[in-house]
Amino acid sequence: MSCVVRAERLSKSYGSLRAVRDISFAINEGECFGFLGHNGAGKSTTLKMIYGLSTVDQGGLWLFDQKITLTPPSLKARLGVVPQEDNLDPDLTVLENLTVFGALFGLSSQEGKARATEYLQFWGLDDKVNVSPDELSGGLKRRLVIARALMNRPRLLILDEPTTGLDPQARHLVWQKLRLLKSEGISLVLTTHYMEEARQLCDRLVIMEAGQILAEGSPEQLVQEHVLPYVIEVHLPQSQVPAAVVDQVRAYGGQVETVADSLFFFAHDGNDLWSRLESWGLPPKVCHLRSAHLEDVYLKLTGTTSEEEKR
Amino acid sequence: MIEPWRILRRHLTIFSRTFWTNTMFNFFEPFLYLTAMGYGLGAFVQEMEGISYMEYIAPGIVASSAMFAATFECTYGSFVRLHYQKTFHAILAGPVTVRDIIIAEALFGMIKCVVFGAVILLVIAVMGQVRSSLALLIPLFLILPGLFFSLMAVTYTCLAPNIDYFNYYITLFVTPLYLFGGVFFPLTGMPVWAQKLAWFNPLSHSVEVCRALALGQPAWPTIGEHVLWFFIGSALLLAPPIHLMRRRLIQ
Numbered sequence: 001m002s003c004v005v006r007a008e009r010l011s012k013s014y015g016s017l018r019a020v021r022d023i024s025f026a027i028n029e030g031e032c033f034g035f036l037g038h039n040g041a042g043k044s045t046t047l048k049m050i051y052g053l054s055t056v057d058q059g060g061l062w063l064f065d066q067k068i069t070l071t072p073p074s075l076k077a078r079l080g081v082v083p084q085e086d087n088l089d090p091d092l093t094v095l096e097n098l099t100v101f102g103a104l105f106g107l108s109s110q111e112g113k114a115r116a117t118e119y120l121q122f123w124g125l126d127d128k129v130n131v132s133p134d135e136l137s138g139g140l141k142r143r144l145v146i147a148r149a150l151m152n153r154p155r156l157l158i159l160d161e162p163t164t165g166l167d168p169q170a171r172h173l174v175w176q177k178l179r180l181l182k183s184e185g186i187s188l189v190l191t192t193h194y195m196e197e198a199r200q201l202c203d204r205l206v207i208m209e210a211g212q213i214l215a216e217g218s219p220e221q222l223v224q225e226h227v228l229p230y231v232i233e234v235h236l237p238q239s240q241v242p243a244a245v246v247d248q249v250r251a252y253g254g255q256v257e258t259v260a261d262s263l264f265f266f267a268h269d270g271n272d273l274w275s276r277l278e279s280w281g282l283p284p285k286v287c288h289l290r291s292a293h294l295e296d297v298y299l300k301l302t303g304t305t306s307e308e309e310k311r
Numbered sequence: 312m313i314e315p316w317r318i319l320r321r322h323l324t325i326f327s328r329t330f331w332t333n334t335m336f337n338f339f340e341p342f343l344y345l346t347a348m349g350y351g352l353g354a355f356v357q358e359m360e361g362i363s364y365m366e367y368i369a370p371g372i373v374a375s376s377a378m379f380a381a382t383f384e385c386t387y388g389s390f391v392r393l394h395y396q397k398t399f400h401a402i403l404a405g406p407v408t409v410r411d412i413i414i415a416e417a418l419f420g421m422i423k424c425v426v427f428g429a430v431i432l433l434v435i436a437v438m439g440q441v442r443s444s445l446a447l448l449i450p451l452f453l454i455l456p457g458l459f460f461s462l463m464a465v466t467y468t469c470l471a472p473n474i475d476y477f478n479y480y481i482t483l484f485v486t487p488l489y490l491f492g493g494v495f496f497p498l499t500g501m502p503v504w505a506q507k508l509a510w511f512n513p514l515s516h517s518v519e520v521c522r523a524l525a526l527g528q529p530a531w532p533t534i535g536e537h538v539l540w541f542f543i544g545s546a547l548l549l550a551p552p553i554h555l556m557r558r559r560l561i562q
């Protein structure tokens with residue numbers, strides 16, 4: 001299978017700060033690949049090296065099988081870029097934002113206009129053609145940025161937090177459209193803070209922290225590999241939980257995680273563990289049983305220490 | 312080499328839309344200087360180097376307003392694109408390099424220089440202050456100072472930490488060029504060292520060419536020297552902003 005992006009021991013420093021440290025990953029043609037991580041984990045830095053706003057410090061980065069230190073124009077022509085912060089052109093109308101950008105790729109004004117109209121329709125912006133982007137809501141701005149990134153019909157669409165700040169409806173709409181693009185064969189790489197987004201969109205993802213990759217796999221794989229299938233959340237401050245319970249859960253064969261003063265008990269058989277809690281002095285009404293999901297993996301891998309301590 | 316042109320099309324799209332308001336605004340100040348100095352001071356200064364004072368300063372006002380047009384575009388204008396609107400970041404997502412962006416800025420500043428120079432030229436022609444049809448060559452000539460002043464300004468823009476720094480550029484740098492560029496009085500009245508220093512003042516070269524053409528008395532070899540000055544100056548100024556802007560845009 002061919003890779004659209006491959007990184008080997010890739011590193012990037014800002015002065016003495018090592019923003020990305022020795023990360024390796026490969027993004028396959030046609031897949032959606034995600035980067036999940038805290039603020040400052042190094043997600044944007046990694047993407048910027050791919051789309052040409054940052055140079056590679058150390059290690060190797062291949063884009064469409066070509067080794068790069070700074071993405072050349074010929075490769076940028078095959079990328080679509082949605083940066084973390086909207087950088088629409090306020091001096092231009094919604095339509096012109098697309099056509100002027102399309103012209104950078106050598107689209108004739110006719111072609112540009114046709115494509116722009118197509119994407120404005122696709123993203124539900126067709127009634128905003130002649131307004132200034134300043135007048136758009138956050139959600140519509142974001143959609144316009146994505147539409148702009150599609151003007152050159154990219155093979156790889158790079159999305160840095162595509163839905164941060166959007167309401168749930170808007171977010172679902174963006175997901176729906178991105179899945180449609182993927183079904184047309186466009187490869188996607190995105191960063192996100194939303195587990196739901198990663199689960200909905202990503203075939204594979206990596207969890208990053210302090211510039212490093214902690215885990216890699218499909219959402220299901222990550223859940224299987226890193227946590228037991230059931231979780232009981234304890235909705236009590238730790239000080240009010242009988243001290244012996246934690247040891248009893250461990251002795252039983254369960255796992256205990258603490259996230260921000262809340263206890264999580266993981267088990268192979270959730271119902272069985274649940275039935276024992278009361279006898280260990282933990283009232284069921286303060287507990288919640290559910291199956292484990294990606295967020296549990298994320299919190300387990302990243303939640304225990306703060307960013308500063310790790311660096 | 313088509314990329315800078317593609318970027319320039321963005322700037323021109325916006326320029327064409329705001330052309331009239333832009334022109335009115337830019338026309339007002341030089342017109343003020345021309346009338347205040349030309350009529351006001353001209354009433355006392357009967358003659359300057361054998362011509363009326365108004366005729367003396369009019370071509371200089373063309374050259375200086377052309378300088379200001381390029382300068383403002385590539386300081387405040389460029390900085391807004393660079394810093395506030397992140398236009399350059401957005402453009403860099405396309406198949407272009409930082410070099411293309413700088414060339415497009417310089418071309419845009421040059422176009423504004425030529426356009427506003429031509430507008431003021433038209434004004435002084437209507438006021439009867441142009442003697443020769445050789446003045447029609449002035450807009451063509453302004454391409455060179457246009458590129459030079461744009462590149463100089465955009466180099467400073469690459470270094471400016473915030474927009475307040477352009478006050479320094481204008482008052483400490485461009486205004487002295489304006490006052491001691493031979494627009495209002497001949498530099499021959501100044502001490503010899505100051506005259507020597509004036510050779511480094513780009514505006515003085517532009518003023519001399521514009522005046523010679525407007526009066527229809529060009530000494531072609533001298534004009535050639537001034538043209539060469541701008542050619543070499545612009546060539547030397549091309550690399551620094553590309554380098555500096557790359558450092559600023561790409562980490």
Ligand SMILES: Nc1ncnc2c1ncn2[C@@H]1O[C@H](COP(=O)(O)OP(=O)(O)OP(=O)(O)O)[C@@H](O)[C@H]1O
Nearest residue numbers: 014017019037038039040041042043044045046562
């Ligand atoms: N231009 C820069 N100069 C210096 N340090 C930087 C620069 N850009 C990022 N950093 C630092 O590098 C680290 C990684 O930043 P990056 O933007 O890649 O994180 P991120 O994972 O995208 O975070 P977020 O989720 O907040 O967007 C952070 O500590 C950040 O402060």
Ligand SMILES: [Mg+2]
Nearest residue numbers: 043044045084
């Ligand atoms: Mg980021």
